[in-house]
Amino acid sequence: MKEELKKTEQEALKSLEATSDRQGVNLLRTRYLGRKGVMTQCLRGISTVPAADRPEAGRLANEVKTRLEVAFREAIERLDADSKEPSGGLDVTLPGRSFARGRLHPITQVTQAISEIFLRLGFEIAEGPNVELDYYNFEALNIPKDHPARDMQDTFYISDDVVLRTHTSPIQIRVMEKRSPPIRIIAPGKVYRVDSDVSHTPMFHQIEGLMVGENISFGDLKGILTTLVHQIFDEETSLRFRPSFFPFTEPSAEVDIQCVICRGKGCRVCSHTGWLEVLGAGMVHPAVFEMVGYDTDRYTGFAFGMGIERIAMLKYGIDDIRKFYENDIRFLEQF
Amino acid sequence: MKVSLSWLQDYVTVDVDVVELAEALTMAGLEVDALSDRYAYLDGVVAGRLVEITPHPDADTLSVCKVDVGAGVKSIVCGASNIKKGDLVPVALPGTQLPSGDTIEAGRIRGRVSEGMLCSEAELTLGTDRSGILVLPESSVPGRGVAAALGLSDTVIEFDLTPNRSDCLSVIGIAREVAAILGVPLNYPEVKLPSGETPIEEFASVTIEVPDHCPRYAARLVTEVHIAPSPFWLRDRLNSVGLRAINNVVDVTNFVLMETGQPLHAFDFDRLAEHRIVVRTAKEGQIFTTLDGTERNLTDEALMICDGKGPVALAGIMGGLESEIEDDTTRVLIESAYFNPITIRRTAKRLGLSTESSHRFERGVDPEGIVRALDRAAQLMVQMGGGKLAAGVIDVYPRPIPERVIELSVDRTNRLLGTGLSRDAIISHLESIEFEVEVLDEDRLKVAPPTCRVDIERPEDLMEEVARLSGYNKIPTTQPVSHVVAKEQEKRLRVRDLLRHVLAGCGFSEIVTYSFIGEDACDRLLLADNDPRRRMVSIVNPLTEELGVMRTSLLPGLLTTMFRNSTQRNENLRIFELGRIFLKTGHDELPEEVEMISGLWTGAKHNSTWNVQEEKLGFYDIKGIVDTLCAALNIPHVSFRALKGPGHPYLRPGHAAEVYSGKKSVGTVGEVTGQVLHNFELKQPAYCLDLNFEEVVCLCFEEIRAKPISRFPATARDIALIVDDAVEAQSVLDFIEGLGQELIDGVEIFDVYKGSPIPARKKSMALRLTYRSFERNLTDSEVNSIHAAVTQKTLRQFKAELPAG
């Protein structure tokens, strides 16, 4: 009898666990606790138990019955609560109670995206001072005083020998002075030029890259920059390398990408040329290697630089560079 | 640099479309900025057929013409007499601007309607004849443009040249590149000079006193010149590149400048005292009037061309008023020189004076092209001005510019470029732009660049020439072989990232502001006179005064950003900036650059929502941000102390704290004072945090060691204390921790209350202590007795009382 009760309880609970709808639970309940149910049968069966054991059996049977009743009641309550009643439900269209979420500045986001591409390519990140010696900003980069190339960059001066860096290239020199090849670095940072209009701000951001080693070629430069452009934009974006001039690289190149707005068909953004100028690059000039004491017979290398704002403007469709520095929260919250 | 296609074709045959040519030049490194139709200015001038000419009833010299201009017949009053019915003539329609600058308008002339103007050749700058109306060919179609009718078509190509390519600052220079690209010959102009009679030395002499500044000076003399307007072809050539024609002598010097790139100067020989030229530097403080009428204050660096008495020209930059060519000039001394580029650049820069001449001398002219250009000018001047040439040339050349010979390795060229070019291919590219190549062996070449290519100094320069002529885009794209192992990112970069993301998670958006601010920012922050942030690095040539000094705090940028947003009614702001400040040091040329992390919170505490009472933002909210940051960065032993003293006058006393990690100050946090808000034109309360990122990086403890956690339940007991108002919560917490009771698992303040029924200058502070053991369940009586002891000690320590009842 005792065994039988135990078995019945286990069976009932197992069936109940396996049922997840109200109708099924009701059926089970009738089966076990109904007037003609299993438990009623059991209680009736007590009369067949020897008289001495009868009180014990009766107590047991009632306990099982009570436990099962509780289990069934809980199951039904649970199922009732889950089934939505239209009258007691909520207006789920009312706004949720959201947490404030801040954004990272678009310049930061683009810098990080580009940095990550280079970190995956095995480059390290280097930094340098914003207020820089004329020597690092110009002379060590093969731009002596009184060189017409100085006109290419309108410089903010602190004194005759101290400037606000006009490009991130001085970081190349600072790194090469401290370390020997092989070198793979990128150097993001703020740069400054005397300029202010729709497409120029007196402060903007650049990212510089430098790779020095044995047997590094212009073809390798093309390879790295192609990878970069394909990762920033997409694999379909073609590149074009044009001869140019930077005093610290030779040969030098200006790198255009196919206009990402019109896909090369010509539009306002690309001045109807189908191309966008995004990068300056070249093989490190031997005069620069001489300045830092590298063996020009043994080492070659390439350097490149690009404006972060330019990339951010293309990526996000921004047409006025000054927006980055107005910091209107409605602008910032879009990123 | 502008070149017209027609002028270019004087030296090279262009048999491709100009758009295609421009593309090819761009890809060879001469970037074409714009192509424009030379005759676009004639757009409003159409061909018209004269259908009727009647005399003007009220003016003898005028006639009234009926002209068919395609779209109808116009009535035009005209004064010319060379036209007849049936002629085709140019008609400038109303709205057209003529080269003279006059805009044609419809109106009445002596009472008769005139709807346009019939034009002469000169009025359209198509020739010199202004005596009558230009008669167009019979094939002209009324209504069509006059440029088409005359078969005029020319394109002006505008280049954006890089500073190394001084050789291309001339039409011949561009033509040399075109010839190389198209593979066609370059035809130099033929120079044939009359022999001349009296040797020039009998008239003039040249002395160079400063050969370092002036390595070469050549001159020729033309006599019996008649100053007159130049012939049309010469004026047309100058016009085509945007230069104004002046007279035959000046026009020739400008023409040769544009043609060869060699700046020339023409002196009125009879106004040169003692008929001699002396090249020397100016006296410090000397005043000289240039031919634009401006008095120039000179330094002893300025190079002067002088005559027997004094200066007559600012060498290589601009001539003087005194020796200018005048209408009565008959004898002209032509100067052609090579000046030291640095000398010219310094003076031009110092005077803020940039001319066609100085632009070329600064970049370096062809030292061997001096006499060629001089001869060309002399030839043209004799031709134009009907003059006579003195025999011979003065050519003083005390500092010969050495010829360059560079050795080039074929193998190294291919290795640097990543190409497989043959030796012959390299030779033919170099020879196409007039480099002389001698083969030394299989690998080595001896290369002499033309003297006009002053930018070519090293083998790498030659490699670039080879690369650009064979095409950068033909160089195979490869990936560098790497022996570098990826290294871990530097700690400061990781911390920066983490900070940014934690702050963004707290609802703060990142801003980026200029590193320069106005010097008055310190006053606006009420900084004391001896505050180190007043020692600012100033910019010598700032864009504006508001951007005149390097910032020494990020707070002005935050407050200014708050102001700018407030003008746009963006009243709820949580912003931060991570950036450098610049502190002047006594010992170093460069300032110390310290990275700071600063944030500002103003306006709402939560995102706006429905049915929730808006809570007021307060000190503890901004402090909570600092708490969160410190926790996220695992900064040890963080504590806050009320700010005292004059160091931070922009923070409200009693509502601001200094943040410490152990004994190290990390920064400040608090409410901005009303006066400072006012100084930034702000009204709404604002709270800010200002932490030293350099300290944060050092303190950020990245290593994590898991502590064991107890598996036994905790029991909590509360204490309520009535203490002096001055008792700081931190001291109570520190005291309980200092008791060293091992079973105390945590202490938390859950209520602070002032006011009735608490006596004045007192406050009630409620603490919750959590007890827990690592070994067993604690019994109630055990906890009660420990808690009673802790309570007693705390009461005694702070002279506190338990609340009544």
Ligand SMILES: [Zn+2]
């Ligand atoms: Zn486009």
